[in-house]
Amino acid sequence: MSNIHGSLGELHALDALAAGRTTVHRLHPLAKLCSALIFILAVVSFGRYDFLPLTPYLFYPFILMALAEIPYGILLKRVLVALPFCLFAGLSNVFFDRETAFTLGSVTISYGVLSLLTILLKMYLSVMAALLLVATTPFVELTAQLRRLRVPMQFVTVFEMTYRYAGVLLLETRSMGMAYALRSGGKRALEMRHMGSFVGGLLLRGFDRAERIHAAMRCRGYSLRTVPRAPRPLRGADVWALAAIVTASAVLRFVRLF
Amino acid sequence: MLEIKDLTVEYADGKRAVDGIRFTLGAGENAALIGANGAGKTTLLHALVGVLEAKTGVVAVDGVTLVKKSLCTIRKNVGLVFQNPDDQLFMPDIFEDVAFGPRNLGLAEDEVKTRVDAALETLGIAQLARRSPLKLSGGEKRLSAIAAVLAMEPQYLLFDEPTAFLDPRARRGLAEMLSVLPQGKLIATHQLDFAAQTCSRVLLLQDGKLVADGGIALLGDKRLLESAGL
Secondary structure, eight states: OHHHHHHHHHHHHHHHHHTOOSHHHHSOHHHHHHHHHHHHHHHHTSOTTOHHHHGGGGHHHHHHHHHHTOOHHHHHHHHHHHHHHHHHHHHHHHHHOOOEEEEETTEEEEHHHHHHHHHHHHHHHHHHHHHHHHHHSOHHHHHHHHHHTTOOHHHHHHHHHHHHHHHHHHHHHHHHHHHHHHTTTTOOSOOHHHHHHHHHHHHHHHHHHHHHHHHHHHHTTOOTTOOOSOOOOOOHHHHHHHHHHHHHHHHHHHSOOO | OEEEEEEEEEOTTSOEEEEEEEEEEOTTOEEEEEEOTTSSHHHHHHHHTTSSOOSEEEEEETTEEOOGGGHHHHHHHEEEEOSSHHHHOOSSSHHHHHHHHHHHTTOOHHHHHHHHHHHHHHTTOGGGTTSOGGGOOHHHHHHHHHHHHHTTOOSEEEEESTTTTOOHHHHHHHHHHHHHOOSEEEEEOSOHHHHHHHOSEEEEEETTEEEEEEEGGGGGOHHHHHHTTO
16 A cells, blocks of 8 residues: 555655746746757757767756756656666667777777667656656646647647546555455455456446546536636746757757767 | 526436426525435536536526536536545645636636635635645545635535535534535535534435425424435
8 A cells, every 4th residue: 555655646746846936937838848849859859879969968957957956866766667668679779780889998889789878868868858847837737738739639638637547546546455455364465366356346436436526627617628727928038948948959959069 | 596497317227316306596595405315416416517417407597597508607606516525626736726617717827816815715724725635634625625616706506415524523614614605505415413504494305306395494304304214
């Protein structure tokens, strides 16, 4: 049960960070969304061996984290979730692309290793940009901005519902797990023979609970087409921040420092 | 005035959960909706805000009839407080949750903040604004759920078992708080003493039908209540 408690805490940790009052938090969600998108586009547009030209982009997460007063550990833990997928994608390069790219003293670096490092750096930068966006922008502002940008409502709705129902599902799992544990005769884990009915029950309870939450949302004016918040105008600081990040991303993309 | 005329709600299996109900609730009037489990109280409340679709009959709020096009107006004027506050509180903190409704009304952020602050102040829970719903007691969650509805500034309030999950002290506090709210209220409850404390009128449901509608003296009619399964 403590794991589920921990997961719930994790789920709400970014919400707690997004409620901050720093300069970055106060920026318009549109400016932050566009900055993150352009930054990610610039990062992924680099070639497979462009490890060194990508390194100056590390300025973005580190400067933003410092300005937004976000602890590095919280975001790093989440970046690590994507690590196995990237390792899986990049490891084959190490074995199949063995041509020497350069040597560092007596260590030979192959193109395969270089491409693996590039994949990992691209992943780190892109995931950090997305996490920083979420950690500095309240969720409702983010989805309201997506709706205003005419992002398909189905996409935004799925995004919203997944976010809300993940917590609901965890809570239902906790209740069922507790009920199971109390009558399991001291067994610590869910037995395989009970797994089917447990997961089935969880699914049905999850549906039922989700229906009630959706009804509560509808009762307070929620609809798929609602654009909830009256738009806040872009201020000078928003435009300057956006311009600075776009310019820096573009300059580093076309002017190679390494 | 909240008017309900010959309202019938059927479930997909053909079971008639609400059967030809007719009554009116005046502005500022407090009525208790009592009945045994499965009598149709929750179904009726859900039908009054269009969460469940009526098979036949009419629901009208201050002259506006409940149809698909008027759903937004009806839900702005009639607030439903759910039986389980956990179903109603889904945002990361109480401020955001209470602001959910006003934002959906398209209000400017200053107005949203004013409404949220006012709703929280009215219920004496301003200190909970930045707390997570996961970390509140049952009573605090109940008050937060009511604040979430009050921020919409409805004319009528519907309560589904508002005393569920509350200890006697929290129940007394809730009764006092409800008596201060000026809106018309329809309170579905099993707690007859709570109904007597908060309402001046009683509507008795049995098998989806309205079998009695009268003053608070109805709560003393043991034979009637027992015959209705209470």
